[in-house]
Amino acid sequence: MIDLIKKNAKSLQESLFSSVGSSVLTIATTYLVINFFRGMLGFAMTSDKDWLAVLNNMQLYMVQAYPEEDFIRVWLSVGLTFVLAGLSIGIWRNEERVKSSQIFNSFFKGGLGVLFFTIIAPTNASFMGNDGSVITEEVLSMDTRLGLLIPVIIFCAIFFSIRFTNLNFTVNSSDMVFFYLFLPVALIWFVKLPTIQLDQNNERIIPEPLMPIANTTKIPWTVIFVAFLASYFIGMYIKNIKSIKSAISLSWFLLPLLIFSWIFKKPQIEMSVVLGSDLPIFGFFLLWGFLVITFVNNSLFKKYYSTYLGVTFLLTIVGVFSGLPMLAKTCLLLIALFSVVVPAVSTSSQGKRSLLIVWAVALVTLTFLLRGGASDTGIVVPGSSIFGGFSLTWLLAIFGTYVSFPLGVLLALGRNSKLPIIRIVCTGIIELTRSVPYITWLFFASVTLAVFLPAGVEFNLIVRVLMVTAFFSGAYFAENIRGGLQSIPKGQYEAADAIGMSPFQKISLIIMPQALRAVIPTLVSSAITAFKDSSLVTIIGLFDFLTIGKTVIGNQSIPVNFVGHDRENLIFVAIVYWIFTFTLSRRSMKVEKKLGLGER
Amino acid sequence: MSIIQTKDVKKWFGDFQALKGISMDVAEGEVLVVCGPSGSGKSTFIRCINRLEQHQEGQIIVDGIELTNDLKNIEAIRSEVGMVFQSFNLFPHLTVMQNITLAQIWVRKKNRAESEEKAMELLERVGIPEQAQKFPGQLSGGQQQRVAIARALAMEPKIMLFDEPTSALDPEMIKEVLDVMKELAKSGMTMIVVTHEMGFAKEVADRVMLFDEGMLVEENTPEEFFNNPKSDRTKLFLSQIL
Numbered sequence: 080m081i082d083l084i085k086k087n088a089k090s091l092q093e094s095l096f097s098s099v100g101s102s103v104l105t106i107a108t109t110y111l112v113i114n115f116f117r118g119m120l121g122f123a124m125t126s127d128k129d130w131l132a133v134l135n136n137m138q139l140y141m142v143q144a145y146p147e148e149d150f151i152r153v154w155l156s157v158g159l160t161f162v163l164a165g166l167s168i169g170i171w172r173n174e175e176r177v178k179s180s181q182i183f184n185s186f187f188k189g190g191l192g193v194l195f196f197t198i199i200a201p202t203n204a205s206f207m208g209n210d211g212s213v214i215t216e217e218v219l220s221m222d223t224r225l226g227l228l229i230p231v232i233i234f235c236a237i238f239f240s241i242r243f244t245n246l247n248f249t250v251n252s253s254d255m256v257f258f259y260l261f262l263p264v265a266l267i268w269f270v271k272l273p274t275i276q277l278d279q280n281n282e283r284i285i286p287e288p289l290m291p292i293a294n295t296t297k298i299p300w301t302v303i304f305v306a307f308l309a310s311y312f313i314g315m316y317i318k319n320i321k322s323i324k325s326a327i328s329l330s331w332f333l334l335p336l337l338i339f340s341w342i343f344k345k346p347q348i349e350m351s352v353v354l355g356s357d358l359p360i361f362g363f364f365l366l367w368g369f370l371v372i373t374f375v376n377n378s379l380f381k382k383y384y385s386t387y388l389g390v391t392f393l394l395t396i397v398g399v400f401s402g403l404p405m406l407a408k409t410c411l412l413l414i415a416l417f418s419v420v421v422p423a424v425s426t427s428s429q430g431k432r433s434l435l436i437v438w439a440v441a442l443v444t445l446t447f448l449l450r451g452g453a454s455d456t457g458i459v460v461p462g463s464s465i466f467g468g469f470s471l472t473w474l475l476a477i478f479g480t481y482v483s484f485p486l487g488v489l490l491a492l493g494r495n496s497k498l499p500i501i502r503i504v505c506t507g508i509i510e511l512t513r514s515v516p517y518i519t520w521l522f523f524a525s526v527t528l529a530v531f532l533p534a535g536v537e538f539n540l541i542v543r544v545l546m547v548t549a550f551f552s553g554a555y556f557a558e559n560i561r562g563g564l565q566s567i568p569k570g571q572y573e574a575a576d577a578i579g580m581s582p583f584q585k586i587s588l589i590i591m592p593q594a595l596r597a598v599i600p601t602l603v604s605s606a607i608t609a610f611k612d613s614s615l616v617t618i619i620g621l622f623d624f625l626t627i628g629k630t631v632i633g634n635q636s637i638p639v640n641f642v643g644h645d646r647e648n649l650i651f652v653a654i655v656y657w658i659f660t661f662t663l664s665r666r667s668m669k670v671e672k673k674l675g676l677g678e679r
Numbered sequence: 680m681s682i683i684q685t686k687d688v689k690k691w692f693g694d695f696q697a698l699k700g701i702s703m704d705v706a707e708g709e710v711l712v713v714c715g716p717s718g719s720g721k722s723t724f725i726r727c728i729n730r731l732e733q734h735q736e737g738q739i740i741v742d743g744i745e746l747t748n749d750l751k752n753i754e755a756i757r758s759e760v761g762m763v764f765q766s767f768n769l770f771p772h773l774t775v776m777q778n779i780t781l782a783q784i785w786v787r788k789k790n791r792a793e794s795e796e797k798a799m800e801l802l803e804r805v806g807i808p809e810q811a812q813k814f815p816g817q818l819s820g821g822q823q824q825r826v827a828i829a830r831a832l833a834m835e836p837k838i839m840l841f842d843e844p845t846s847a848l849d850p851e852m853i854k855e856v857l858d859v860m861k862e863l864a865k866s867g868m869t870m871i872v873v874t875h876e877m878g879f880a881k882e883v884a885d886r887v888m889l890f891d892e893g894m895l896v897e898e899n900t901p902e903e904f905f906n907n908p909k910s911d912r913t914k915l916f917l918s919q920i921l
């Protein structure tokens with residue numbers, strides 16, 4: 080053990096104090112870092128800060144003014160997401176093991192971090208009083224500091240020395256997820272938090288003893304945790320079922336749409352309209368697409384293909400300007416496009432089957448969106464938008480990456496396509512989207528977009544914002560991916576051709592995986608940008624996470640007065656943003672490493 | 680019965696004519712070696728046979744199917760014809776095993792176990808069964824080329840095309856690849872091999888052809904080709920290369 084410490088000390092000395100210059104640099108940087116954190120901690124601990132402004136507004140932060148009687152929708156959505164996540168982790172469970180020493184080491188490091196802050200925290204700090212004078216006060220007494228230091232030191236010592244015992248085991252790295260989730264869920268059952276209440280004179284009081292967290296928070300999270308656990312085991316059990324992986328991937332793709340219509344729309348759909356109009360239209364176009372797919376290799380169909388296309392386009396044009404229901408019009412546009420695409424892509428029997436699935440899913444989604452989108456929302460919220468806070472930021476982030484990512488892939492492929500019309504359209508979309516600032520697109524969504532949509536179709540502001548966001552980040556993704564595509568040597572295409580792969584197989588199994596791998600760092604930074612840029616929606620009157628902290632709570636005077644406490648909230652918001660983006664970039668580093676295995 | 684037949688095949692890249700009317704036949708089980716100076720159109724010609732390049736005039740008939748723009752014919756022919764490239768072109772993101780099973784699973788629609796069995800069989804045949812779980816980047820050039828041969832053979836092709844399979848290899852690795860090819864030739868596979876390895880041509884070729892400036896200059900048995908060539912162009916070529 081002594082040897083180990085000596086060795087570490089030696090390597091530290093070599094890396095930090097190898098020369099006069101580097102010693103000076105090391106000392107100066109350490110001094111700056113310590114002082115920075117001292118300042119931050121002192122700032123956070125003075126008595127004029129009211130951290131309850133953060134703690135007591137969690138609901139506002141999460142969902143803004145979403146009506147409480149509809150919270151079940153939010154919980155269901157979160158639950159569904161976790162169930163899908165559990166299934167996916169179970170199905171894709173990897174066999175990688177994490178060593179116990181690694182786990183202990185990370186605890187030890189975490190303890191060291193806390194130790195560092197406890198040691199450097201200032202005893203006295205000053206702040207600006209109401210009259211402009213500087214007030215200095217004691218923020219951390221020696222007793223408190225010692226009371227903190229001793230347990231932290233013991234904690235560190237335990238996890239440091241544990242590696243010299245023969246306690247050695249390994250944990251499946253997928254199973255670690257439960258540990259990470261179990262901790263917070265267990266914690267909410269024990270933590271007691273100060274909760275502000277008002278007395279008769281509207282003075283705020285904090286009842287003693289402190290109150291536990293409300294059941295309406297604890298119980299749903301616990302249920303979700305259990306459901307997650309269950310679906311993990313189910314996932315492991317069903318992982319060998321044929322096409323289960325594609326089914327789960329497809330569910331992930333459709334999940335945002337479902338959640339969206341649940342939380343946001345609470346659509347009031349009349350069954351008579353669905354049965355009398357939607358279903359027949361849906362069936363008709365499903366059959367049409369099916370016929371096109373079936374007969375695509377038929378010589379008679381091939382002979383009259385251009386006639387067929389002409390008639391379809393004519394029908395589409397006539398149909399769009401007629402009094403047909405919206406769904407029929409959109410389906411007409413879709414079938415025209417589909418008829419152009421089908422002969423161009425794979426027409427093996429396997430290809431035909433996947434084409435049919437794609438067609439059916441497209442139709443279902445379209446019907447769903449149009450019916451849901453055109454119906455009135457059953458959710459009434461005071462104020463302009465339906466929900467805000469973290470849900471909104473999260474939703475925008477998900478759309479900013481998740482929906483726009485496939486869009487980006489398609490746009491990138493389209494831009495490289497041999498068909499001039501597709502290439503021109505895709506290039507146009509990309510260039511148009513990228514050449515205008517995001518804020519302009521937001522204004523476009525809030526003010527102008529309605530003009531471009533067909534009469535009778537109205538989307539809520541959030542939907543419109545999501546639409547432009549998907550395109551905006553999609554365009555950036557597309558350019559990144561195109562860069563990746565260009566880095567794939569021609570020989571890869573030829574090798575795939577030479578073993579008889581269809582164009583679709585070639586792209587999805589050979590080209591895309593390599594192209595994406597080449598651009599993971601840029602893709603992640605695009606995703607992080609999309610996540611952070613979502614805070615710009617405040618400019619068109621939506622209440623994202625940041626706006627809640629800065630503007631809403633900073634100006635809140637009823638029921639509790641928090642006016643002027645926006646700094647605490649800004650720090651909180653910054654920390655939350657940091658946690659998410661940092662996690663994302665760490666994960667991407669891991670993925671990169673894993674994929675780097677096959678690097679030439 | 681000839682399995683490959685070409686009639687007056689012509690091919691232009693823009694204004695430049697790379698093939699100036701190539702007519703030839705390959706019988707089933709025959710091993711054909713194609714040689715000629717760099718830029719003479721050898722690669723272009725064999726790439727036309729599985730439609731990696733499109734010829735503009737003339738006819739190419741492979742196993743009774745004429746090559747046209749019809750997608751279906753192209754797919755049918757590509758699954759009959761295996762190809763091995765100068766630069767291996769293995770898929771770097773997949774393991775050796777996955778490289779070999781990919782086409783069986785996705786194109787031939789075989790199940791995984793069956794394709795892996797076949798892949799192991801082929802890896803034994805090319806002599807590197809122990810490398811199955813490695814990535815191409817972890818193998819030597821000679822090993823990579825042997826994996827590429829196994830990958831092509833996994834489709835159970837009737838014809839194998841080789842485009843200078845040993846030109847990118849260090850001398851000590853050339854032999855291991857040539858040995859695999861010789862074994863393949865003796866097993867009765869129809870092969871067209873573009874190569875400058877004259878030893879290989881002498882040992883296993885049934886016929887040798889010389890390309891020059893997009894034309895088929897000489898077509899002969901190996902003995903005649905090396906000892907008693909018909910054209911002066913062949914004599915010049917042989918004097919340069921030997």
Ligand SMILES: Nc1ncnc2c1ncn2[C@@H]1O[C@H](COP(=O)(O)OP(=O)(O)O)[C@@H](O)[C@H]1O
Binds near residue numbers: 715716718719724
């Ligand atoms: N894709 C292409 N575009 C333009 N010219 C090409 C292309 N591929 C080959 N060529 C030209 O065609 C000629 C024949 O090339 P190639 O068949 O590769 O020759 P070889 O394999 O005999 O060395 C060369 O002059 C080459 O420059």
Ligand SMILES: [Mg+2]
Binds near residue numbers: 723
């Ligand atoms: Mg060549």
